[in-house]
Amino acid sequence: MKEKVGFSNERFAGKTAIVTGAARGIGESIADRFVSEGARVLLVDLNPDVEATARRLGQTALIKSVTDADAGARIVATAMEALGKIDILVNNAGIGGSKRLQDTDDELIDRFLQTNLASLLRITRSVLPRLTRPGGRIINISSIFGLTGYPGTTAYAVAKAGVAQFTRQLAGELGPEGILVNAIAPGVIATPMTTGRQQNALYQRLMIEGTPLERVGQPEDIAGPVAFLASEDAAFITGTVLPVDGGILAARHGKI
Template identity: 55%
Template sequence: MVERVAIVTGAARGIGAATARLLASQGIAIVLADRDPSVRDTAEGIGVPVEIDLTVRTAGHVLAETALKHFGRIDILVNNAGIGGSKSLMASDDALLDRLIETNLTSVLRVTRDVIPHLAQPGGRIVNVASSFGLVGYPGTTGYAVAKAGIAQFTRQLAGELAPVGILVNAVAPGVTETPMVRHRLEEPHYRKLQVDSTPLGRVGQPEEIAAVIAFLASPAASYVCGAIVPVDGGYVAARHLPADAV
């Protein structure tokens, strides 16, 4: 039997794929979940793919059953799956709001609820992927930002509930990261000025940089970290600014 097993959602590309690869390199057995069929390619050589839409109400049960069937246990759940495409509130119809909240928040609650009974107790780890947009205001992203703020509060709530049984719950809050979801926006001068130029490090993050913090929070080394929302954003939340020549 393997020593540690992780489920990583949204694992076909971006932060999820980088996280799955890093955890696998540490000897952790991986279940990679994504609705994108390319998750099968990503999983080749590193884990077991599950092509699934996480908004399906049985998704958490399916992931748990897959991990238990192949590896016999579950130690880590990384809730990374999410979608973008948010707009201002007045420009958001019901379908958009429903899709953003269901995918980025509600499905995370359901999947987590259904995996928890199978997590190692003690020693289990849950790492959620929130967002800097869920920690500070950024006009024009209402549905997405509210869902990610919900992930941050969900992390705090669940940390208090599960710490007594030895399951630690934390989150990362990435800033602008070069993933397929945002890559096209990096070509927009206005977006770059507000999101990249105003970041103290002056650049976008890479998926591997987010994955490194997720891997730490999922590791035994993070044994006294509980309920933390860790910004991984080049300093954006701490000290947004624009260079003098941009003001």
Template identity: 40%
Template sequence: MDTAGCAVVTGAGSGIGRACAMRLSESGLALALLDANGEAAEKAAAELPAAAAFGVDVTDETQVADAVREAAQRFGAPKVLVNAAGIIVRKTLLESSVEEWRRVLDVNLTGYFILLRQVIPLMAAGGGGSIVQIASIAGHTGYGFSSYTAAKGGVLALTRQLAAELAKDGIRINSVSPGVVHSGLNRDTLSNSAIHAATVANTPLGRIGEPDDIARAVAFLASPDAGYVTGTDLVADGGMISTIHWGPAGDELHSFHTQER
């Protein structure tokens, strides 16, 4: 058994999770790729020098426990955990059913909790490590979808809470809040030309994010370069929530000068 350790990544079959796995492989760690789509996880694993794929529902603690245990037996204790699995239901509060609300919270928040419960004891026993959780700008500002916003706000709060709890075990925990990124989660909305154009217009850097933009931030927080960083959130959104978006009125606002009297 290789005892160098591994990185556990959820949602690793596509999008941000997959990009994180690719980036983290550069650190020399083996990868345990967890995804509800086992075939997608297998395809991602085939592109990495040392990786194992697990078709896992992150809301099922037994499945998660089995996968984490097998990964640790094969590669050594987890040194990195990236919680990236997520779903979205694009409905307002009153449009959402109780079942939809529970499913979004279950995957996007309780799923993170389950991974933390299974990984932290092994990580602590192995001498510590780093956890990075994928939050969202939805946790910072109203994003239009109540269940998703609530779940991501919970990720931010949980990350802050755990920083002090885990420090004694040599474990750092941080989060990354992506803006709008080309991924499966946004494929439907970004295929709409009006939404696509509005997204670009409301992003100061003038483009939609790519999964690797987020993976680079995750890799930094997971690395020794961020060794004094814990309990914080890194927003990677091209500047979207850094400003008020005035639209066409912005030029008028910036050209207006009050007359002295």
């Protein structure tokens, strides 16, 4: 983890959060940031490594696939037992490795839609009755691939576009209850899920060299904006899908 600067370790004192997909990568960094700022966190992941991550942070882990039929109920029950309340829900869990539509079978379509989209709806639906009102926060992790086209990622991109629309839809429904719903749309972030793609020459040229900041993002680059959206500094922000992408949606680098 990068050295943490520029924030108070008391900003989330007394707050609780659920972070899915928290064993490593972006989810681990989000959980780390919340804990560093005083929150108590339930880390959820199918990967058993989530237990080691939670031990490192002094928090609670739940080994669970977000696609399981009872995932929402288990997450809520564990959170209420360990944390006593739920202030923040971060829907981060997801999978990569999509293909062109003509190379995508029904099983792969179902995997992407269930893991990257439908699970968010079901888990959020389960959490809502327990989410703090007013002041609750829901932060979804979408993708820049859900905001613009990129060939060869059809099922993934469609699911992530659904996450963006889910965010806007839910913001309208929950705003009167004092619950804010926003999303982050990461660009290329250095995680185990993107390692293979980063070695692809075309991907390197288009998505990394073509980024104005000319670098791959780090998980901490996502954790900071998530913490902002969960904080009181974002009290008048809801329904926003914030790209955190090194500028690639704004402008392709001129040397391409």
